[in-house]
Amino acid sequence: MAVMFSLEGYKGVPKTVEEAFEQVVLANRILGNEGVLDAFGHVSVRHPKKPGIFLQSCSLGPELVTKKDILEIDVDGNVVTKTDMKPYGERIIHAAIFKARPDVNAVFHGHPHSVIPFTCTGTPIRPIVHFGCMFYDGMNIYDDYDVSSGMLIASPEEGERVARVLGDKRVLLMRGHGCVVVGASTASMVMAAIYLRDSAAIQYQAMQMGQPKYLSYEEARQAAKIMGSALALERAWTYWVGRAKKAMPDLR
Amino acid sequence: MAVMFSLEGYKGVPKTVEEAFEQVVLANRILGNEGVLDAFGHVSVRHPKKPGIFLQSCSLGPELVTKKDILEIDVDGNVVTKTDMKPYGERIIHAAIFKARPDVNAVFHGHPHSVIPFTCTGTPIRPIVHFGCMFYDGMNIYDDYDVSSGMLIASPEEGERVARVLGDKRVLLMRGHGCVVVGASTASMVMAAIYLRDSAAIQYQAMQMGQPKYLSYEEARQAAKIMGSALALERAWTYWVGRAKKAMPDLR
Amino acid sequence: MAVMFSLEGYKGVPKTVEEAFEQVVLANRILGNEGVLDAFGHVSVRHPKKPGIFLQSCSLGPELVTKKDILEIDVDGNVVTKTDMKPYGERIIHAAIFKARPDVNAVFHGHPHSVIPFTCTGTPIRPIVHFGCMFYDGMNIYDDYDVSSGMLIASPEEGERVARVLGDKRVLLMRGHGCVVVGASTASMVMAAIYLRDSAAIQYQAMQMGQPKYLSYEEARQAAKIMGSALALERAWTYWVGRAKKAMPDLR
């Protein structure tokens, strides 16, 4: 199984519900600010006290999410919070993964442009640079859509299929749609989402130039330990939060 | 005919003239802010009370458009507003389409860079990702220019030809020039313009990598229903308006 | 000879020296703001009263240029202004062109990244989209460097060679270096510099996709009349100035 990490706070299971809510807001804002999410796509964080519940924004563009937009949802996809706010249609992706993967505390689903060509040419994204190391264990490609669902994952059955094809990996590519990225912590999920996007762009160019030499399994596995360390996660998280706060005055 | 939608407000026929003016301003600002329009290109919205009239800015870069710059123009291209302000030379594209297509309430014409290589290599842009689904019914390519018109569409006859080649599609590619995108609502037109630009960039890379698997006709048709739903249009519109307002203080 | 235009103010020969100084500042700021110039590259405008003199900033990054940085230089490259400010080493390019081309009132020299691959693969940039029409008459490629000059044009003899290879065209590509773009007016020069950069990026992608259909000579020649009209120049100039003023508070 892919190396993941159990650290305190945003680097692992948040200690308080308040902290978890803050992580959901920051993960949305960071990924919006860095251009990994646009109007669509979403993230979620497992509830720190109730493992059968996760936290996710209501149906809203990630850059706009605030604490009061966050819903509690159970791992069958039912909204637990008493509210009129509408949840994301695809919350079932998150639900099914939290159900199947107790090691996962944060989930990303989005459509970074650089990733799409890989999904529809059946090309896994491989570790081509050390910051893509977290994908050393490979990734699967989902292509088992209900035609009637319009490429979106909405039914519990399809959610379960998605979780099954993800298996024990960090990433699932979804043909003609996007990707799922999971993490043991919010910071680890955010880092993997950003570096998946960047790795795809780099691998595309390298493949155009010839036959790139990828990181070996062992090189990447060792690098994943370092990139997933508390020190590296903290350095990256602090940087991304700093940029988001500069761009979004309401976060300060 | 391509799936389109008749919704209230910006998601369909605006209820009031005031609302229609606001939509023209916002569509211009959004498309300027998102980099889909630059100094050139233009949008239009059908008048909510007089179907033979549409609203469009005078000759001005889209990022700069305010309510007082908007003209009423009839479907033969005559400026109805009594004013000295100069209309766009290519308003005839909009006029001819509003005349030929009663289902259309909003029109985009622009020159997104990623789209041009498709126009001049005769390559239709296909649904390669779910947010490109609205092009499931295909698109035509216009290449029947009056040489003397300098690639611009200025005469009623050429406007009619453009509308004829567009047919009942959502998009017309124009060789060596750009594209036309239509919608049943302002939000639907804006969404299709942005996602055409993005789909082109993604398809380019996928074609360089090999033979991409596109969405099937049925996959894309079903996805178009979801992406064109009131919920999806509202989420995207709110996001784009939020970004435009952040970048353009005078909109607040 | 390439179609150019003689219009009033920034669209042609400025009426006053004050106006000419302002054009030099705005052209520098626009091209910096639009990413066509960075720390290096420069523009110049012919003196409206003394045709043997042109105006150009002292050695400074274009984004930083103000009126008090502008020098008067003669068409042999001598700085006429009494000052300690250092001129650009490559002012001789401008001098030699103003000397050889009485139809030219503004000159650009820069290194837009998208243009460089064309210079060093010997590929002219052709009109592939209507806004690239101004290059309908073709362009030459300079590759007759003094080896000892380090790819920069510094001697009067090499300046003369550059002007000779430019001939009566709008653009000169310079192998392994960049390009020269000329205009009858400041606005026309700025427009051609921006659209050369954009045309190169589009042509690159189109050539990767296959054999693009370029604009015919006559299509492009007719389009050049429209894009070079006072109306089009004014629309584009107003847009670029608006963007520069938004980004650079000291311009307001």
Place this chain on the structure above:
Amino acid sequence: MAVMFSLEGYKGVPKTVEEAFEQVVLANRILGNEGVLDAFGHVSVRHPKKPGIFLQSCSLGPELVTKKDILEIDVDGNVVTKTDMKPYGERIIHAAIFKARPDVNAVFHGHPHSVIPFTCTGTPIRPIVHFGCMFYDGMNIYDDYDVSSGMLIASPEEGERVARVLGDKRVLLMRGHGCVVVGASTASMVMAAIYLRDSAAIQYQAMQMGQPKYLSYEEARQAAKIMGSALALERAWTYWVGRAKKAMPDLR
């Protein structure tokens, strides 16, 4: 050996320790602001009074570095400053180079995306445009990793190997990781880092178009003298500082 320069201040060895600290801050901020460094990567400047010591930020994203984050480190990689702040794990790259290369006063290590495909396809970046001239003497590629180090350079032995493969060049590509760029001055190091990133992007496109004509050895060597002159370094540095100050209010 590659042409480098010994100039005053940021253009060479800083005169005072205060000045050296300021250079470390500015180099970090410029390279963050220009997108050459992100959360990771680092720069260093040799101590102006103690040649066996260099200055480098503690473990922090470059955009965030201030004077109080800077550590003194010796050329064996030991932190000399009495502090709890953690140094970068890869400071040994800098230490080993300062030890081996008395001509070097500033070192960059980072992972610009455009450079990575060259590292993993074994393709040196060559002078393809005059501002890439400083690489005229060639560059080596490091691929002698300790598998257990996860692609990062952490041990003194591996630091020594990196310095040995760098040899007397300006640049070392590191397979699947990034690059090292050195300079006789802070400004020269910053310029080479930015132009390496840009040269890679340009060479990639030129190679896709065909067989580019690179600068000859002598053309590039002569150009390197001009680009490395005090005048050119000052012009570029002033430009980059100006942009960083505009983007980062706390620098003003």
